[in-house]
Structure formats: structure tokens, C-alpha cells
Amino acid sequence: MEELPRILVVEDDPRLLTMLEELLSGDGYDVVTARDGQRGLHLGLTQKFDNLLLDRGLPIIEGLDLLAKLRQSGIQTPALILSALGNPADRVEGLDRGAEDYLAKPFDIDELLARLRVLRRRVAVTVPVLFVPGGSLAVDSRTVTLRGTEPMLLSEREGDLLERLARHPQKVFTRSDLLSEVFADADDPGVVDTYVHYLRKKLGRGVITTIRGIGYQLGPEQ
């Protein structure tokens, strides 16, 4: 079963919060709620969400400050700001401070749901894709697409190993680097060779190079 998209809703008006929670649950979201900016910040920093729906006027930390703090912490989750302040300058301020979208209250429910669907599609296109020799690795789905072939699904460990190499294509990794970074629960460096072998079987020998006496690197020998 596909996982439900998770959304964090921060809104201090209890009736509106209940309404949003019911509406979004009914539209297929896993909804997490908070009623002030501090609680919202804590949740935003400690849990993973697909979307944020933030009221602008919030107790303790107001909505745009909350969003700015999340952005400063490297959290890029697409955010829609709801606000009673709806003139163009307010919208511009919201967008300038890190929101992807801005909707003035009172809002139309269908419009809110439609705008959230747009934000979700935006997430889908920012899924990281890394270059691998002859094609690409889609990190989240662990699929490799080599030119002229069907996408191939990797196992979790194959995916982790290839991602590690592909994120640093110039770097030569020792077996012990890869053992500690990818196979932290194993202690035999032979597991690294085993998974390199699996990847070469699936993707061809050119995908990973053996650097003799040292370890491995992405790509065919130069």
C-alpha cells in the first residue's frame, strides 16, 4: 500500500484546525496538528512531512518566523501559508520568506486542496536523481535507469552502496569506509565486495571500478 502523504497543520483557531484536520484526512492525508508556533517548530524539526500548512498569525512563534527557522535548519518541505492578511504586500512577504504558496482567509476549500496537490507534485519532481555511468539512480525509489533499458530496482543495500559512491563520484572509497558508512551492522569487509558484485551483475561491470589495493570508485576506469 502506498504511504499517505504527511502534512503538518499549525493553526491556533481550534474550530478551523478541526475543520482542516477532517478535510485533509478525508482527502487522503496523514495529518499532524499543532496549535502554536513553538510546538509546530518542534514537530517540523523532528518529524518528516511532505507538506506544511501554516497559519500566519500564531501564538509564541508566528507562522513566517516558524517557516524561516525551519528553512534555516535546512528543512525544505513545501509550505502553504494561510493568512488573514491577504493584500499583495503580505503575499510577497510570505513568498519571500520561504513559502511556496500563500492563501488568504477566508479561503475556498477546493482551492486549498488543489493548491496542496500542486505542492505535492513539486515534491515529486525534486526527488534526487544521481548520475551513474550510463544512466541515473533515483534515490527514493532505488531504481537505476541505464540508457535504452527498463528501470531496475535495487535492494536496499545495493541502493545505499550505489548512492554512497554516486554522491561522491570523484572519491575513492576504501572497503572500511564503505563498511562503516553503508553496512554499519556488519563487520566483515567482504560484504562490500559481495554487494559490488551484485551491482555489477545487475548494472554491468562499468558501474563501479576497483581501485587496486585501495577500494572502489564510481564508474569505469578512466
Ligand code: CA
Ligand atoms: Ca491565527
